[in-house]
């Protein structure tokens with residue numbers, strides 16, 4: 001039996017997993033907690049004003065992807081934290 005099937009099956013499985021992740025947009029969450037920590041440690045953590053945070057939270061409060069009144073189901077982020085930073089973006093493009 002040819003060895004090539006051994007290589008194809010893992011690739012198919014890998015593509016299935018990647019497609020699942022892409023469909024949930026999980027790996028595209030553009031500004032993660034890791035980024036926040038990196039920016040904090042390097043002195044590059046920039047916050048937006050309270051009024052911008054309030055506008056972002058207002059948009060989130062009406063969003064179908066908000067869960068438990070506190071989290072974004074698209075990015076998995078805690079919204080009260082996510083809206084504070086300049087580099088944060090909504091994964092659905094509702095605010096930036």
Ligand code: SF4
Nearest residue numbers: 060063066072090094
């Ligand atoms: S970050 Fe975007 S997708 Fe997530 S709850 Fe807020 S508006 Fe909705």
